[in-house]
Every structure is written in structure tokens, then in C-alpha cells.
Amino acid sequence: MVAKITEADFEETIVKTLTGELPPTLDEENPFVNPGSRYRLRTSADYDRDLCLIPADLCGFIYATQAKEWEKLKQQRGTETRREFLGRVKSEIEKRGTIDVLKKGVRDLGCTFHLAYFKPNSTLNETHRNLYQQNVFSVVRQLHFSARTEQSLDLAIFVNGIPIFTAELKDPLTGQTVEHAIRQYRKDRDPREPLFAHRRCLAHFAVDPNLACMTTRLAGEKTAFLPFNRGDPTDPDHPERNPNNRNGYDTAYLWEEVWNTESVLDILEHFIREVEERDENGRKAGKKLLFPRYHQLDAVRRLVLHARSSPTGESYLVQHSAGSGKSNTIGWLAYYLATLYDGEDRRLFDSIIVITDRRVLDQQLQETIRQFEQVKGVVSTISGRKAKGLSEALSENKDIIVVTVQTFPHAIHEIAKRPGNRFAVIIDEAHSSQTGASARSVREVLSPKTLEEAEYHEEPDTDDEDLVNSQIEQYLKATQRPKNVSFFAFTATPKQKTLELFGRRNRMGEFEAFHLYSMHQAIAENFILDVLANYTTFKVYFNLLKKIEDDPMYPRRKATALLRSYVDLHEHAINKKCEIILDHFSNEVMHRIGGQAKAMIVTRSRLHAVRYKRTLDRLIRENHLPFKALVAFSGEVLDPDLQEKFTEGGMNGFPDRQTADEFKRPENRLLVVANKYQTGFDQPLLHTMYVDKKLSGVAAVQTLSRLNRIHPQKSDTMVLDFANDAQEIEKSFAPYYEKTLLEEPTDPNRLYDLQYQLDQAAIYTADDVEAFGNEYFAEKGRQEMLLTIIRPVAENYTHLEKEDRETFKKTLRQFVNLYAFLSQIITFQDVALEKYYQFARYLQKALPKGNERLPVDVIENIDMDSYRIQETSSGRVMINADGTLKQPDEKPLHPLPEEKVPLSEIIQYINENFGTDFTNEDKIAYFADDMEKRLIDNTTLRQTFNPEINSRENVRIAFNNFFEETLVEMLSTNKEIFKKINDDEGFARLFKDYMFNRIYGQIVAGTG
DSSP states (O other): OOOOOOHHHHHHHHHHHHTTSSOOOSOTTOTTOOTTOOOEEEOGGGSBTTTTBOHHHHHHHHHHHOHHHHHHHHHHHGGGHHHHHHHHHHHHHHHHOHHHHHHHOEEETTEEEOSOOOOOSSSSOHHHHHHHTTOOEEEEEEEEOOSSSOOEEEEEEEETTEEEEEEEEOOGGGTOOHHHHHHHHHHHOOTTSGGGSTTTSSEEEEEOSSOEEEESOOBTBTOOOEEOOOOOTTOSSOTTSOOOOTTSOTTHHIIIIISSHHHHHHHHHHTOEEEEEEOTTSOEEEEEEEOOOHHHHHHHHHHHHHHHHSOTTOEEEEEEOTTSOHHHHHHHHHHHHHTOBOTTSSBSOSEEEEEEOOSSOOHHHHHHHHHHOSSTTSEEEEOTTOHHHHHHHHHTTOSEEEEETTTHHHHHHHHHTOTTSOEEEEEOOOOOOTTOOSSOOOOOOOOTTSSTTOOOOOOOOOOHHHHHHHHHHHHHHHHTSOTTEEEEEEESSOOHHHHHHHOEEOTTSOEEOSEEEOHHHHHHTTSSOOTTSSEEEOOOOOOOOOOSSOOOEEEHHHHHHHHHHHHHHOHHHHHHHHHHHHHHIIIIITTHHHHTOEEEEEESSHHHHHHHHHHHHHHHHHTTOSOEEEEEOSSEEEETTTTEEEEHHHHHTSOGGGHHHHTTSTTEEEEEESSSSSSSOOOTTEEEEEEESOOOHHHHHHHHGGGOOOOTTOOOOEEEESSOOHHHHHHHHHHHHSSOOBOOOOOTTHHHHHHHHHHTTOSSOHHHHHHHHHHHHSTTOOHHHHHHHHHHHHHHHHTSOHHHHHHHHHHHHHHHHHHHHHTTTSOOOOHHHHHHHHHHHHHHHHSOOTTOOSSTTOOOOOOBOOOOSSOOOOOOOOOOTTOOOOOOOOOOSSOOOOOEEEHHHHHHHHHHHHOOOOOHHHHHHHHHHHHHHHHHTOHHHHHHTOTTTSOHHHHHHHHHHHHHHHHHHTTTTOHHHHHHHHHOHHHHHHHHHHHHHHHHHHHHTTOO
């Protein structure tokens, strides 16, 4: 007889585990499994649908813990006490939310009632411990929740009769998965039902034996579910999945660990927070519930457990990917540590010091910690170098003290003066300050009139992590690893020194993080976007000419760098790049994210930023584009060509401190930056990055990670890189990613190869594709007709052999991803290919999903095809999969003197390495651009071109003279073009006509 598999079996296992009938299946060493956890099994009959309570549990808890207060209330309410009290609790929950009522209780006619008792911090209060043990936990199967219908949900969890969690359960063996549970919540669970109202139940879980997801707010089809899985870093392909539980279900951690009674009260007390929600413009938009993701819950609990059971003086490194909710994790940890007691009932830490690396306190972290504050006065913030304020806060044993990295040396000094106190130091991710590093070597801006003076101002990528590490290292050496300070360091990209200072040795003797949540897992769980999925690199070519007869000697390396900087700062180079940027942004980016997409332009120096900003403003004005560009850089910059000084505030029209907020405004779409906003800047609408700066290592990861923040309407990101190649970027990400993402560049014609392979499966015809394309692009195309065409094709797919199905699906995915990528870079003129793409895209969604991981619609976009203008790179750089960082090679104490070589040899070297076989068209285009600038800058010419004074014919006569004069001035620029104009009368006439029409249009239109 074959056993009958039903969803009820899965449900029954969970309930029996919660009620203690079945033992836990997780590893016995798991410190968060509580075998003594016991739930009461209740039924729908015990649940009052109007009150949204289990009255017997709530009243039983009150009778057992607060009998005197109950009697006091009865004296005033009489026989209606129970009914009136339950009504009071209902109205308070509706008004204040469940978490506030559970934490603060309710007041009724002068009587105060606690609706839950949390675990006492110490063992000194025996009465409180007894009250804590009186909390009532209940679970209801198939809860009929509605007063209007007989609908039911699979599982509901109650604390003292108050519902806190709901769950819909599915079993893949019955043909349904966690995705079906999510769909059920979105389609069949009406948020207007009292039980599903926002802030009533604290979390809703969609669960199957393999995966779990959760949300804190039901909003119909717009409900956003997040994965709530443990993750498996040992799985190189699917780090987001749960480890295999050989003794039971892979999701058993949910009911054995997270839902056990001690854990639930811990989550209610220390983790769930109501914070002020803000819209994209920073305005208040009501309350929202914060519920920890699994990696946040696990990290904080493991840190707390280890700190409580170990002597003070330990160091902990938490490597959590950017965009993974680090600020919240730090906030939860800080408050938890502030309430910890050791085995002798003494506070484990007298003060918690949180160090943020911003010169101005990080607003996100500061606001997070402030919003977590339950009792006013717990948090003190010390900005700048206010040593006195810091000393006072430490003397008063302030629970949490937030300081900047600049204040940290004073914190070290003050801590050293208090050897009898114990401190926890939490270090926010150490990356470059938005307003410039604390210790920068700044080179003077020089006018590039000669080679020696060609060095321009560029702020080096000095990292505040180095500053923090240096200070801590000195402190540790001076105090021999103090026993009264525990360090908790958070970073997404630990450097060698960070690992050495805060990491711990594994069995192989290597330093590693105490807790890991990798970039790979974060991307797989859709907590952040993959910034390497659509990465395009450009090759810049140029030639230089020696304008003097002499051939002076210069140091080869320095001269080469200075000549490269000259080219990069040249107006023509910046103008061309800005044209590419604006064309790409206007046509491919600005309509994304619901028409709200923004972009960042990363430049290599402050002078570059100034020139980019000026050029963008001009081109935006000339082309009447519907958006603006802002700029961000520190200090004051002298442009030597203009002999004019510029500041960020002066160029933007408002103070520097307002730049981040002003960038939120819908009209401000582009942000040009120079060593600012490349780290720690959180803007979900940032979709595309244009990179014109060499990036490597941690700086590359941190800069590009500005794009990875998610948004409900954001499905991808884009990078156009003028300065780096794909292999360099891949190498930078490898230690922090865990898996190679970039593949060798692909010829766009590969699309036809993939289409041909798909055609060979013979599950559709050319007529199917044509009919679909015609319907899709029809003015009144019908959705049902598209489905009618696709459905038989999807059915034919199921009749293929298993191996052929897998090959087809993989090839189809490659085609869809490749076309979506390449169509952002080049314009296809193949209408048939566009029709085929839409057909393929819909077919991909219609194919059976099999056992793909959640969410189903996540695009497996882990291969990057790099397209380069003028040349396609070849080859592939393999990543060291273990991501091991090595100590840098020691530099010689006395570097050898640099060899001096003739200028002509330097130019020859540069042209051989950065030049190409330029066509006559290339040379003429550059010559024309150069001439246009010279002519437009001629004030006399501009006055002559006034149509109110001179006719077009008269202007043309004057123009011919100006043209000849300018041509002579440009003799040294390109002798070949100059000679062609002089020797070829026909070419000269055409070129002169072209230049006149071009200049006349510019000046008369008022855009010159």
C-alpha cells in the first residue's frame, strides 16, 4: 500500500514539535533550540473572530500574574469586567499596534496590566522570573479567522491569547511550494480582515519543507516577501538555501529555533521595532515594523551568546554584505549588549561605544539607533572632537555612546583611564568618508602649462578603515590586548589588517570572520542587486603629437602618467564621454524604476568633476533634456584653464550638506562625484554608474555597491566603465563574492547562434513567433491571445527528453539575458530579432518551473558579457574561489631612481599603447571639434554672427576670414588634415561649408 502524502502531515509535524510531542531534529549543539519549549494546542473554537484574541488564554494569564490588579478593576466594572477588558485590549491593539501593547501593557480605569513578561536580565529578581514563566503560548491549526467567511489559514501562533505570527504551509510532494503560499497570502488574505491588518500580527510566514519567506505587512498583490532562510555558505551554487537537515525538514529551524517560546519572547523584546517610515523624499510616511532577517537574528544572538559566556576582551568580526541591513544589525546588537548581565549578575558592559566613520555622524545609523531607543537618554551622540562630552558620557555610564572616527582617539584615552569598567566597542563599516578621509595628503593644484606643472589635484583613496585600524592597533599594543574592552567590527569588505585585528583563526590557522553573510548570498536572496550583471567597458584611444623641435628628457613613468592626465582632462575627451553618458541615460536609463532612475558619474579627481559638471550642464541645456546634474567634491578647486575657482555648493546652488537630500528630488538625475558618496551612500533609485576612474580592490567593491540597493520597481543595474577592464573588476570582487560572475566578452552575433540552437528543438514555428510579435506590438494587443500562442509551445516543451529540456531552458535564458543586456548598449535594426526576444521572454515565464529556487522570477544573471567600443576584449580571468587575501609584498625601502628618456620616446610609447589605426573620418571629426571650440570662443566672430545686424550672406564672408586664421593656428594640431584642406579644393569647400553651418546653428540658436 502506497502512503498518502498530504500537506496535513507537514502541518502536524510542526504542531507536535511546538507542543512537545516530537523532539527537535536540529543539531543538538544548536544553542538556540529549547527542548523545554511548550505550546498549548488550541482550536478555532477558542478564537474570538471579532476580538482577534483567544480570550481564555489572555484572561488566564492576567488571573495568574496580576490577580490583585484584576480584582481592583472588577470593583469598578462589576460583572462586565471580562467583556469590557477584552474590548479595551482590542481597541488598544488597533490603535497602538500589537508590539507596543505587549511591551507597555494597557491601562483601564486606573489599573495597569502587563500583557507579557520578558526574561529578566539577571537572576536577582525571582518574582519577575516566576512571572516570565507564566506566559502562555498557543498554536492553532486551520484557524477560521474571518467573521464574514469560513476561510482558514494553516497556522497561527499566540502569546497570552494575542496573535503574533501566521503561517501558510505547503508541501512540494503535493505539487505546491512556498511560492504557492506567497501567492495565497497575496490573493486570498484580505488586509482588511482584522487579523491581517498592519501592526496586528507581527509577521506572516510562507513555508515549505525546504524554504521559508516572511513579511510584516500584507498589501494584496503588492505584498513584499523576503527569504527567511539560514543560508548555506558551503554551497557554491545556491548559498541562499538551507543546509540539509538529515533528521527532518530543512526548515525545522523555523519552529524548533525561531518559534520556540524563549526565542519568541526574545524577538518581541529585543528585535521587533516600530520605526518611522519615510518616503523617497525623506518625508514621514507612517509606522513600519522591523523584523530581523535570519542572518541578522543569528548574528546578534551568536555575538551576544559568545560575549556572555566569554571573558571581556574578545574581538569579533562580522562580514555582512553591503545592503544587508547593517545599520539595523548594529542597532539591535548595541541595545542587546547594553542589557547583558554576567553570571555574577553584574552588567557585562558599562557602556557601548558605537564608532561611525563619517565626519558628520552617519544619519542612517544615528536615526536607526535613536528609533530603537525605548527609554529617553539611553543614547548619547558625540560629534567632532568633543573629548569633554565623551568623558562625561563615560563617567555617567551612558548605555550607548555614538562617536565619529575623529573622536575615537579620545575614546581610547578615556577607556584607558577606566580599567575597572568594561566596554563594548562596535565599529561601523570602515570605509572612506563622504566628506574626505581624516588623514589625506593633498597635492597642490598646478596649472598644466608645462609637463612639470601638468600634475592636477586628485584626492587619493585613503581609507578610514586604515585610520581606525591604526588607532586600534596602537591601543592594543599599548595595553597588551585590554581585558576590559570587547570589539565588534562590521564590514562588507575586510582588509588584511581588519582580519588580523578582529578575525579569529580557524583550524587551518587562517583569520576569518565570526559571522558571514556574503555578497553572493545577498544577491541570491534578492536583498541586493548584482552590480556586475550588466557591466560594459570602453576602450579609449588617442594619439599625441610633439609640438616642439627639441626633445627634452623626462622620467618615463611620471611623464607618462602626466600625459595621460592631460588627455583625460582635455575638453574634447570629457565632451565625448558626456555625450555617450547623456545619450545612454536618456535612451536606456531614465525611464527605468518607474521613470525615477538616477545615475552616478565617478570621476578621478575634483578637477575632472568640475569639468564634467560644466560640460553636462551645457549639453543638457543645448539638447533641452528634462533633468539636471549635481556635483559632489570637497574644498575649493582651481581650473587652471579658466583661472576660476569652484566649490560644490557654488556649482549646485545650495550648501554642500544638502547635496544628498537635493539629489532625491525628481529633477536631479545625475550626480558627478570625486571621492565623495562612493561609500555609505544609500539611494535605491541609483540605477546606473558611469566610471571614469581607476578602481581596484575594496574601493571597486564599495564604489560599485552604491548601485545594489533594491527598490520595488528596480530589477537590474548598469555600469559603463571608461577606465577599467572586466578582469580588473572581477579580481576586485573575488575575495568578497565567493563565485566568479564575469564571463568572456560575447559577440552580439551570438544571439543568432542561440536562436538557431533554440529553433532546433522544433517546439515552435516561425509562424508562432511572427503571430506573437504582431500581437505583442499591435496597438490593442490582447494578453489572452499571447497566452494562446505560448501555451501550446510550453506544452511541446514538456514532451522533450529531460536533457533536451534542460538544454533548451538554459539556452533560452542565455538568449533573453544576452539580448536584454546588449540592447542597452547597441541599437538593433533587426525587427524580427526584437519580435523573437519578446516571444522568448514570455516563453521563459511559461515553461514549467521544476524545482528552481525561490523566487521563481529571479533572473539567473550570473554571467557578464562585456562589450567594448571599437574592440572586444578576449579571454577570461579565473577567480580564486576561496577568496583568500594575502599580505601585500613588501616594497623596497629605497626605490630605484626612474630612468629619464626623450619626450619623443615617451609619446611613441603612449601612442603604441593607447592608440589605434585611426581613419580619416576619426581625424577629421576631432579636427572639426577642435576648430568649432576655437571659433565659438572668438568673441568678435560671435558678434558678427548676430542676425539682427548682419545677414547670413555677410556673416559667411566674415566667417571665411576667421576660418583661414583659425586654420593657420591649428597647423600643429594635425598637419595631415591641414595639408588636405590646402591641397584639395573640393574637400576644402565641403569642409568650410560644413563648419559654417555648424557654427551658425550653434551661435544663432543661442546655445553656443
